[in-house]
Amino acid sequence: MTIPVTLHVNGETHEFSVGPTEMLIDVLRRRLDLTGTNRDCGMGICGVCTVLLDGRPVSSCILLAAQADGAEITTVEALERDGRLSPLQDAFLRHGAVQCGYCTPGFIITATALLAESPRPTRAEIIEALKGNLCRCTGYKKIVEAIESVAQAP
């Protein structure tokens, strides 16, 4: 059995026939070669696979592709504009918020959603927003600082 779905990914519309258990992450990584969205736990806990679904951050490893039918999906690859990094990408680079980088796209996507909804979050709000993303390298401090630098930019 397959299910026809329409996905608007990074501004392009795609029609797929997906399996009933096919996850969104597999459509992104395997069918569209959007490998910036990483995979780890497969249980929606670590957050490395976070993408935006109609502007909200979701774990693409536990979202069925069929559930995303008709949705606007944004992955890390779509954040740069006209050959420049997005402000958050730029801040992560400058603040040392990235070490191994495996969690990075998930964090940047989550932070992108946060700043879209609330452009001037407090530190506590930033930390609250990041609670679904794990990082093993940085100790989180520089990640929070990078996001703060964007939130506090003039």
Place this chain on the structure above:
Amino acid sequence: MPENWTEPPGEKIALEDLAAQAHWQREYHRILREMHDAERAGPEGAVEGETGTVGLRLPRNDVLYKVRGRARYAANIKMEGMLHCRFVRSEHAHARILAVDTSKAETAPGVVAILTGADIPPERRMTGTLTQDTPVLAVEKVRFAGEPIVAIAAETPEAAEAACYLVDVTYEPLPMILSPEQALAPGAEQVDAEGNVIGDLLHELGDAQAGLVEADVVIENEYTIESMDHCFLEPPSGLSFVDPEGVLTILVCTQYPHYHHKQVARVTGLPMEKVRVAQTVVGGAFGGKMDNSVECVIALLTLKTGHPVSAIFSREEVFTATTKRHAMKIRQKMGATRDGRLTALDVDVLADGGAYRSYSMIVGGRCVIHSGMPYRIPNVRSHYLVTFTNYPPAGAMRSFGIVKMAFALESQMNEMADRLGMSPIEFRRINAMVDDDRTIIGQKLWDVGFLKTLDAIEPIYRERKREIAANPTRNGRKRGVGLASLGYGIGYSGVRNPSTARMRVAADGSVVAYCGTPDIGTGSDMSLAMIAAQSAGISLHRVRVISGDSTKTDDSGPTSASRTTYFSGNAAYICGQDFKRQIEAAVARKRDVPPERVQLADDRVIVGNDGLSFEQACALIADEIEDICGYGKFDPDIAMNILTFSGNPYATYTFGTDMVEVEVDEELGRVEVVRCWTAHDAGTLINPTGTEGQIDGGVVMGIGQALWERCMRRDGIIANPHYRDYLLPGVKDVPFEIQNTFVDNKDRTGPYGAKGVAEVSLIPIPAAIGAAVMDAVGVRPDRLPMDAEYLYRQIAARQDRRSPTTMATAV
């Protein structure tokens, strides 16, 4: 031989055309220049010459690709005709394999090849780090649940996975050995043909018994530390294929490609020149990507099928089938005089090495050598016994066991200070190692910054103690502070482990530095580029680093043991000097002047009164530029007799002191670390942002180990092979306030005075948290993790001791 596949383009950058790569490289250089200029203009901008960058906070080249989602992790690589490999793993912790029936799997849809251990000639079946004791695929028996038995390559991951369920393995279960005590019991089932003991190490300095008699105060405790997982977020992944020259190529996330190079050559029977192992971008390692994971199996499957083969572990496989931190019991007796002088330390470690040897002996050697470190103790007895059990192999993990030794030692130090009525800082100061002191195995120390780290923490400690004494409770939670220290040897223990670097230049002035030690996410490629460029006298933007490739780079050892900045940094420095001399000599020949009249500095070549840009100089010497190859080898004289434990096991040592402030909920036993201060003797910081990142990350890993992280081992299985029940620290679980101090102390043997720091900040954290818990609620944790249930019971027992009537009422 089947047709060949070429490596996907782009090296460590995923799937972009050359124009896009060139654009983003320019973009990186723009940001680099901006930050460089801002840094130089700032107060910290005191750097060498006009082009020196050591000490500046600079953005990492790889990070540009990581924030764009373009880093090429092994799982991101696709090739035409690529097959997907999945493993059939043992359901038993200890069992004889009576039969492996793959017939149903062979005809399953999509299956291309099936590999069993029996398919590999017996003399090639084993891999291993020090001892080749670990089968690529188990043949006669399995020694832990999760051990691989069969590998299946299929057209899709789903087909491979489905076929795994069609393999019938017939087992004859054997008695399980689930603890070192069981392993050592008379008549115990033997896990290994050579018995259940992996290693038994003993070192004595002076007379520990006499030292304990001489002491005014003796304390004795036993500490229990459970096994934990590295939890790098990128599961082990790799891809193998045969390149157009017939070289079997493995692209894999690893800390040590040259090790896998040798292993794959041995297991496949190919000559080493026909094998290449290149590191992909690594999503964290922490010691867990040192051993064989997918490499040998995918290599064999590529040879069997002629196709590229990819394998990616699931998270559950990471928990059940990769190495772990050793579970340990550490018994320690410590003696001191009333005036605070340590007289003796007596240590017995019983470690659970799991099913295979892996790095158990390396961990053991380091634990023995570090007994009592960083204190001057005249009498030490240190005994380390590690046995096999039927749990996943215990191996290398950040600090190679020293975080556990420090938990015991530093907890003892804090208890002893309390018993003596001294501040923990004063007591440490009396016994602290200083320059010219000798370690317990006789190595003389230099540039010891330990006292400076105590000096840095002391005013903060006093201030926090005062403040908490005035306000001992906040929101109903008890407050406390605690500290602990560390001393740590950089690099392999007791064996030479040289690193080398090479530098080549093209006629357009672009420079490539080659070094064997891979960047596993720490930013070592950036540090090496900064060191090499400054040493050569050229601008940083010219230098690209290629690391971790068994064909393109020399074997410079693994990225482990905090060794890359120090060892490879030194190699890069020496290499830069050699490169500079060669450029100068070549220009001198062209201009027909003596070489001493030519100088390469600040990215210009000065010839007498004339100056050339580096590009002009390269154009001038274009016809001989291919002959220029800077070379640097750093090979300090490390030698130790492992039988007598004497000699110089490390090229340098690093020291530090960490302090934490906690709040403890007595009713729930929950601890929150609210603030943390660290002081490290890291020598010169090459890229301070990177150094801080290592320290912050180590602190958080230490908090995880102290409070939550454990592999729950029940009846031969790991019962929590996922993040739902294995609790990794998240952003809300750890303090934002981690304040790092780096004491002013250059290492005369380090590159620009640098030491290594990747492991160290972790080491004192569990003991510091233990001390803070004691300060807050009056119980002294002797177990890791000191989770809520454990602390709740400890606190309840304390209250029972204090007021038996309360207990009676409660009953």
